[in-house]
Amino acid sequence: xxxxxxxxxxxxxxxxxxxxxxxxxxxxxxxxxxxxxxxxxxxxxxxxxxxxxxxxxxxxxxxxxxxxxxxxxxxxxxxxxxxxxxxxxxxxxxxxxxxxxxxxxxxxxxxxxxxxxxxxxxxxxxxxxxxxxxxxxxxxxxxxxxxxxxxxxxxxxxxxxxxxxxxxxxxxxx
Numbered sequence: 826x827x828x829x830x831x832x833x834x835x836x837x838x839x840x841x842x843x844x845x846x847x848x849x850x851x852x853x854x855x856x857x858x859x860x861x862x863x864x865x866x867x868x869x870x871x872x873x874x875x876x877x878x879x880x881x882x883x884x885x886x887x888x889x890x891x892x893x894x895x896x897x898x899x900x901x902x903x904x905x906x907x908x909x910x911x912x913x914x915x916x917x918x919x920x921x922x923x924x925x926x927x928x929x930x931x932x933x934x935x936x937x938x939x940x941x942x943x944x945x946x947x948x949x950x951x952x953x954x955x956x957x958x959x960x961x962x963x964x965x966x967x968x969x970x971x972x973x974x975x976x977x978x979x980x981x982x983x984x985x986x987x988x989x990x991x992x993x994x995x996x997x998x999x
Contacts, residue, residue: 826878827851834873842866852878852888855905860894864950867892867924871942887922889915895929904929915939936970968994 831851839846844858844866852874858866867890874888891912893904907927915925918939925939940946953965962968972990 830874830877834877835870838869838873839866842869855908863892863894864924864926864947868942868947871924889919889921890924891915892924892926893929894926896931899929907935911937911939938970962997965994968997 828851831849835849835854836846839854839856839858842858842862842865844856844862846854846856848855854870856866871888871890875885878886880886889912891908891910891914893907893911895904895907907929911925911927914937915921915923919925919941923939923941925937928936928938930936969991972994973987
């Protein structure tokens with residue numbers, strides 16, 4: 826099943842997202858994909874992996890992914906190294922079945938983010954990328970990251986506070 830997944834599923838998904846497949850070793854995939862399509866591509870690969878590849882006794886297997894995004898001037902080997910580190914972060918910091926992303930900013934700063942595949946963050950991502958492409962400030966993701974970072978794991982009463990802060994940032998960015 827793993828070999829069939831590698832041969833029949835991975836290449837078409839990467840191509841569908843305008844990517845180039847570099848390496849496909851079954852459950853290990855290395856591809857170059859446009860930044861705007863990288864998360865969608867990784868998510869689709871993960872969904873197909875859990876659907877097509879089963880463990881012993883038909884146990885559902887999970888998949889973690891690491892993505893590195895950088896300007897074309899960033900050396901490719903740095904991006905590959907950072908993608909591997911992001912994958913390790915997804916497995917270790919988020920306890921597997923997760924995604925971790927590292928973004929090389931042109932200033933030299935590296936932003937890191939991650940979550941489980943079932944996170945509500947994907948709903949926010951989908952909403953932002955689908956409905957407000959043209960009207961949303963380009964600075965909004967940075968404002969949102971700055972807003973959420975001090976809160977860490979948001980739970981309990983903090984949810985209301987973060988919701989109010991989010992709405993304020995949203996209103997100022999649209």
